[in-house]
Amino acid sequence: MATQHSRAAARLMITPAVFVLLVWMLIPLCMTLYFSFADYRPMRATFEPWIGFENYGRFLTSSAFTSSIVTTLQMVGGILCITIGGGVLMALLLDQPIFGQGIVRILVIAPFFVMPTVSALVWKNMFFNVDNGLFSYAYKALGMQPFDFLSQAPLFSIIVIVAWQWLPFATLILLTAVQSLSSEQLEAAEMDGAPALSRFRHIILPHLSRAITVVILIQTIFLLSIFAEIFVTTNGAFGTRTLTYLVYQRVLESQNIGLGSAGGIIAVILANIVAIFLMRIVGKNLDT
Amino acid sequence: MARAISTNKKIMWTSLAWGFGLVMFFPILWTFLTSFKSEATAIADPPVWFLFDWTLENYTAVQERSNYPLALSNSIIIAVGSTILGILIAVPAAWAMAFVPGKRTKDVLLWMLSTKMLPAVGVLYPLVLLAKWLGVMDSRILLIVVLMLINLPIIVWMLYTYFREIPGEILEAARMDGASLRNEIIYVLTPMAVPGIASTILLNIILAWNEAFWTILLTTVDAAPLTKFIASFSAPEGLFYAKLSAASMMAIAPILIMGWFSQKQLVRGLTFGAVK
Numbered sequence: 001m002a003t004q005h006s007r008a009a010a011r012l013m014i015t016p017a018v019f020v021l022l023v024w025m026l027i028p029l030c031m032t033l034y035f036s037f038a039d040y041r042p043m044r045a046t047f048e049p050w051i052g053f054e055n056y057g058r059f060l061t062s063s064a065f066t067s068s069i070v071t072t073l074q075m076v077g078g079i080l081c082i083t084i085g086g087g088v089l090m091a092l093l094l095d096q097p098i099f100g101q102g103i104v105r106i107l108v109i110a111p112f113f114v115m116p117t118v119s120a121l122v123w124k125n126m127f128f129n130v131d132n133g134l135f136s137y138a139y140k141a142l143g144m145q146p147f148d149f150l151s152q153a154p155l156f157s158i159i160v161i162v163a164w165q166w167l168p169f170a171t172l173i174l175l176t177a178v179q180s181l182s183s184e185q186l187e188a189a190e191m192d193g194a195p196a197l198s199r200f201r202h203i204i205l206p207h208l209s210r211a212i213t214v215v216i217l218i219q220t221i222f223l224l225s226i227f228a229e230i231f232v233t234t235n236g237a238f239g240t241r242t243l244t245y246l247v248y249q250r251v252l253e254s255q256n257i258g259l260g261s262a263g264g265i266i267a268v269i270l271a272n273i274v275a276i277f278l279m280r281i282v283g284k285n286l287d288t
Numbered sequence: 289m290a291r292a293i294s295t296n297k298k299i300m301w302t303s304l305a306w307g308f309g310l311v312m313f314f315p316i317l318w319t320f321l322t323s324f325k326s327e328a329t330a331i332a333d334p335p336v337w338f339l340f341d342w343t344l345e346n347y348t349a350v351q352e353r354s355n356y357p358l359a360l361s362n363s364i365i366i367a368v369g370s371t372i373l374g375i376l377i378a379v380p381a382a383w384a385m386a387f388v389p390g391k392r393t394k395d396v397l398l399w400m401l402s403t404k405m406l407p408a409v410g411v412l413y414p415l416v417l418l419a420k421w422l423g424v425m426d427s428r429i430l431l432i433v434v435l436m437l438i439n440l441p442i443i444v445w446m447l448y449t450y451f452r453e454i455p456g457e458i459l460e461a462a463r464m465d466g467a468s469l470r471n472e473i474i475y476v477l478t479p480m481a482v483p484g485i486a487s488t489i490l491l492n493i494i495l496a497w498n499e500a501f502w503t504i505l506l507t508t509v510d511a512a513p514l515t516k517f518i519a520s521f522s523a524p525e526g527l528f529y530a531k532l533s534a535a536s537m538m539a540i541a542p543i544l545i546m547g548w549f550s551q552k553q554l555v556r557g558l559t560f561g562a563v564k
Contacts, residue, residue: 009469010388013380017444018396020377021403024437028411028418035413090308096301106548107309110316113547115498117519118536122319126529132331134318141334167312169554173563176555214562225407228500232519247409252505257413268410275405279398282560286394 029268035261043255055262065263067239068246075159075242076223080216082163087170087215088208091178092200094171105175112168116228123161124150124233154238161229166222170215177211178204210281217278224271243267316540323347323533330529346534355509356535359517363539365428366503366513367496370435371489374443377436379485382447383477387459397448401560404441408501419506426508434506435496442495443488446557450484487553490546497543514539 036055039048059065094105111119127133128149136146149157181204189199225244234240236249247267250260310317322330324342350356385393415434416425424430454477462476500515507516518539521532547554555563 006388006469007390010384010390013384014396016377017381017400017440020437021400021440025403025406028414029406031414031417032410093301093305093308096305097298098302098305099298100302100306104305104309105551107313109547109551109554110313110544112554113494113498113543114316114540115515115518115543116500117504117515118540119315121518121521121532122315122536125532126318126322127315132333132529134335137333137335164312164315169558172551173555173559176563211563214559218559221405225409225501227408228504228515228519231504244407244409248412248505251409251413252416261413264407264410264412267407271405271407271410275402278405278562279402282401282562283394283398285562286397 032261032264032268035257036265038258038261040257040261041255042257051258055258056266059259059262059266064241064246065243068241068243071155071239072224072242072244074155075162075226075240076220078156078159079163079166079223080219082159083166083170083219084212084215086163086167087174088212090167090171091174092204094175095178109168109172111164112166112172114165116165117232119165120161120229120232123157123164128157150233151238154234154240158226158229158233158240161233162223162226166219170219173215174208174211177208181207214278214281217274217281220274221271221278224267224274243270316544319533319536322529323537325530325533327528327530330533346530347538349531350535350538355512355517356538358510359512359514360538362428362507362511363497363513363515366431366435366511367493369428369432370439370496371443371492373432374436374440374492375485375489378440378443378447378488379481382444382451383473383481385444386448386451386454387456397445400441400444404438408438412505415502416506425506426511428511430506431503431511431513434502435499438499438502439492439495442557443492445560446488446491446553447481447484449556449561450488451481453484454480487550488557490550491553491557494543494547494550 037050037052039046039051039054041047090108094101094108098104125133127135130136130146130148130151133149135149139146147153185203186199189203194202224242226242227244227248230236230240230242230245236245241249243263244267247260247263250256250263252260254260321337323346324344325336325340326343326345329336329340385397419425419430458476458480459472462472467476497513498515500519503513503515504519507513512520518535521528521535
C-alpha cells in the first residue's frame with residue numbers, strides 16, 4: 001500500500017536517528033575496545049598499542065574485580081528484593097478502595113523524580129549522619145547507642161537510598177498490571193471460598209509475573225550503572241565499589257586507561273546478557 | 289458488579305495506604321520543612337516538626353552563592369536543549385516507522401533500544417578524550433548532545449507507540465483527497481500527534497534533568513548543572529542542613545510537579561511497551 005515514493009521518504013526520515021545512534025554506539029565503543037588491548041597510562045606517558053589480552057587477564061584476576069562483582073550482585077539483588085516485594089504490596093494496597101487514592105499515589109511516586117545527588121545527600125546527612133541524623137535521634141530517644149550507618153553498614157545504606165528511589169517505579173508498573181486483572185475471576189475465587197493468600201498465589205501472582213520480569217530486567221539495567229549515589233556517599237570506599245565504580249576509578253582516578261577499558265568492555269558484555277532477555281520480551285510485544 | 293465494601297475495611301485500607309505513602313514521602317517532606325528552619329533548628333534534638341520560626345533565609349543564601357544561578361540555567365538549558373534536539377531527530381523517524389513500516393522496522397526499533405542498555409562506563413574514557421580533543425569539555429553543547437543521545441531511544445520509542453495509536457484510515461482519507469506527504473504531516477498528523485509529543489517532551493526533560501553520570505563527569509564549573517552543584521555542596525558537618533535542604537528543594541521542586549503530571553507516560557516511556 002505504501003508507495004515507492006513514501007518508502008524512500010520514510011527511509012530518509014529514519015536516517016538521522018539511526019546515523020547518530022550508530023556513531024554514538026560505534027566510535028566510543030571501538031575506542032574502548034582499542035584501548036582495552038593497549039597499555040595506556042597518560043600520567044606516566046606510557047602508550048603501547050598492543051599488549052594482547054593482558055589487561056583483561058589483570059582485570060579479571062584482580063581481587064578488586066571479584067569484590068566489585070560481589071558488591072554489584074549484593075547491591076542490585078538487595079534493591080530488587082526491596083523494590084519488587086514492596087512494589088507488589090504497594091500496588092495491591094493502592095488497588096484497594098481507599099480515600100484519597102490519587103494523593104497517596106502522588107506521595108508514593110514522588111521519590112522517583114528526586115535527582116540522585118539530592119536523595120543521596122539528603123539521606124546521608126539528614127538521616128544516616130551519626131551525630132545529627134534523624135535515625136540517630138530515634139536511636140537515642142529509644143535509649144540506644146546511635147548507629148553509624150554509612151561506615152558500619154555502607155552497602156545497606158546505599159541499598160536503602162536507591163531502593164527508595166526505585167520503589168515508586170516498581171509500584172507504578174505493577175499497579176498498572178494489577179489494574180488490568182479481571183475482577184470477575186477474583187470474585188469467583190472469593191465466592192468459592194479461596195482464602196486471600198491462595199488467591200494471591202494462584203491468581204494475582206501469575207498475572208503479575210510478566211510485569212515483575214519486566215521490572216526486574218529494566219531495573220537491573222539501570223541499577224548496574226548506579227553511580228551518583230556511591231559518588232556522593234562513600235566514594236566507593238567500605239566495600240561499596242561496584243563494577244561501574246571500579247571502572248570509573250581505573251579510568252579517571254588512577255588513569256590506567258587500558259585496564260579500565262578492559263573493565264568497561266566486561267561491563268558492556270554483562271549488561272548485554274541482561275539486555276538480551278529484555279529485548280526478547282519487548283520484541284514479542286511488538287508483534288501483537 | 290460492584291461489591292459492597294464495609295466502611296471499616298475501607299478505613300483500614302485507607303490508613304494503611306496513607307501510612308505507607310507518608311513513609312515514602314517523608315524524606316521529601318523533611319527536606320521541605322528543614323529548608324525553612326534556621327541552621328540551629330535544623331539539627332535540634334529532639335527534632336522540631338512544624339512549630340518553628342519559618343524563615344526564607346536559606347533560599348536567599350543559596351541563591352546568593354555565586355554558582356547557583358549558573359547551575360540552574362545550565363540545568364534548564366541542557367534539559368530543554370537535549371529534549372528539543374532529540375524530538376527534532378526522533379519525530380521523523382518515529383513517524384516513518386509507525387506509518388510506513390518496513391520489513392526491518394522492528395529490528396531498527398529494537399536495535400535503538402539496545403543502545404540505551406549500553407553501560408555508560410563502557411564509553412567513558414573515549415568520550416572524555418573526544419570532548420577534550422574537540423575542545424568541548426565542560427560545555428553545555430557537549431551535555432546537550434550526550435544527553436540527547438542517551439535519551440533518543442526512549443524518545444523514538446515513546447513517539448512510536450503514540451503515533452501507532454493514530455488510526456491509519458485518516459491518513460488514507462487525506463491521501464485520497466490528494467494531500468501531499470508534507471501537507472499530510474502538517475495538517476493531519478501533527479494535530480493528532482501533539483499530545484503524544486508533549487508527554488514525550490515532559491518525560492525527557494525529567495530524565496535529562498536528573499541524569500547524574502555524564503553531568504557529573506563531563507563538567508567542572510562552566511556547564512555544571514544542578515546535579516553537580518548539589519554533589520559539590522558541602523560545608524562543615526551539621527552546619528549546613530537547612531541550606532542543603534533549600535538547595536535540594538529548588539533543584540527538585542519543578543521536576544516533582546512535572547513528574548506528577550507524567551505518571552502514565554512514565555510507565556509507557558520506561559517499559560518500552562512491555563507492560564500495558
